[in-house]
Amino acid sequence: MQSETKSRVDQLTSPAGHAVTVLRFEGDIASTSKEAVLGAYQALPKGTIKQVLLDFTKVDYINSSGIALVIQLLMEAANAGQKVYAFGLSAHFTKVFTMVGITKYAGLFPGQTEALAAL
Amino acid sequence: MSEIKTTTVEVRLPSRMGFEKVAMSTASAVAKLMGFPEDRVEDLKTAVAEACINAIEHGNRLNEKLSVGVVLSAGVDSLEVKVIDDGKGMSKKQAKPDIDRKMHGEEDPRGMGMFLIQALVDEAEWVAGSEGRASYVRLVIRLDKDA
Numbered sequence: 001m002q003s004e005t006k007s008r009v010d011q012l013t014s015p016a017g018h019a020v021t022v023l024r025f026e027g028d029i030a031s032t033s034k035e036a037v038l039g040a041y042q043a044l045p046k047g048t049i050k051q052v053l054l055d056f057t058k059v060d061y062i063n064s065s066g067i068a069l070v071i072q073l074l075m076e077a078a079n080a081g082q083k084v085y086a087f088g089l090s091a092h093f094t095k096v097f098t099m100v101g102i103t104k105y106a107g108l109f110p111g112q113t114e115a116l117a118a119l
Numbered sequence: 120m121s122e123i124k125t126t127t128v129e130v131r132l133p134s135r136m137g138f139e140k141v142a143m144s145t146a147s148a149v150a151k152l153m154g155f156p157e158d159r160v161e162d163l164k165t166a167v168a169e170a171c172i173n174a175i176e177h178g179n180r181l182n183e184k185l186s187v188g189v190v191l192s193a194g195v196d197s198l199e200v201k202v203i204d205d206g207k208g209m210s211k212k213q214a215k216p217d218i219d220r221k222m223h224g225e226e227d228p229r230g231m232g233m234f235l236i237q238a239l240v241d242e243a244e245w246v247a248g249s250e251g252r253a254s255y256v257r258l259v260i261r262l263d264k265d266a
Contacts, residue, residue: 031136061140063168064235068228071221078222092161099238100231101218 003027003061005036009044012053014119020051022112026058029066037069041076049082053115054106057088067100074105087115125194132171132187134179134204139171142189142202149191150198155262162239163198163260169232170202170256178204178254188255197241200258208247208254209233 010022023040027033041052054070056062062070077084087109089097094108102108109115130145132138143164150160171187179185188203213233220226237243242259 061168063139063165063172064231065172065229067231071218071228075222075224075228090161092158092165096165096235099235100216104218105222 005029005033007036007040009040012116014051014116016119018051018119019049020053020116020119021049022053022055024055024058028061028063029056029059029069030061030063031065033066033069037066038072038076041073046080049080051119052077052082052084053112053119054084054086055088055112056086056093057111059088059093062093062096067096067102070097070102070106074102078105085109085115085119087111125192128191128193130189130191132175132189134175134181134183134185134187136172136175136181138187139168139175142171142187143168145189146191146198146200149193150260153193153198153262155198155260159260163200163258166236166239166243166258166260167200167202169236170200170258173209173232173256174202174204174206178206178208180206196263197259197261201255202258203253203255205248205252206254209245209256 004027006026008024012020012022014020021044074084085107089108097103097108128145128149130142132141146167147160147164150163174187179187185205190201192199213230216231216234217226221228240258241261244257246255248254
């Protein structure tokens with residue numbers, strides 16, 4: 001019933017010349033999304049990545065279990081000394097992420113261009 | 120005396136994760152028919168989804184022989200949604216999630232459903248059913264909230 005979560009990884013360079021790893025999600029982010037969210041993050045090469053961008057542009061539905069997965073990703077990234085940013089959230093989910101405090105640990109941007117420009 | 124009309128829509132969901140989206144879609148359709156603005160419709164969708172997830176997971180404990188009832192009552196200026204399960208009801212209110220404690224592993228990353236519900240609707244109450252059955256959460260959003 002829940003649409004499968006897909007994820008893929010892109011490597012980009014910010015206008016300032018920094019390497020940025022982008023995790024792009026598609027579908028619902030819910031309790032069934034652990035592999036697509038945490039698994040995809042954990043499969044990234046260790047030690048070399050400093051900045052991670054989460055792309056929610058193609059995500060329509062995020063529930064509290066999905067938010068918990070994002071928080072777990074942020075925990076692991078913090079422990080690895082990485083900075084995490086996100087873009088592409090709807091106005092509603094930008095509000096929800098702000099309400100639960102995620103913005104304290106992950107900067108939110110409207111789109112990829114704005115996010116890359118800030119890195 | 121003027122008559123206050125209420126229109127009722129009912130949905131029954133299987134106790135299977137993912138079917139909360141059926142209730143979301145129904146609540147969204149009713150709220151749009153009533154004239155709620157898009158941002159309030161989105162608030163309602165998330166609140167209804169979280170209420171249904173709690174009912175499926177904690178109330179009915181994912182027992183697919185049990186169903187979750189969703190009753191939407193559209194009044195003149197408000198929409199009430201009751202989400203009914205066969206559990207004992209919520210024994211205590213959840214504290215507001217503390218992102219710092221979650222990030223430090225001192226608090227479960229999950230457990231934000233009740234907080235989101237309370238934050239996104241105008242009224243939310245949890246009612247324990249008699250004899251441990253037919254417990255429900257009642258949500259209300261009002262049309263004139265930002266008027």
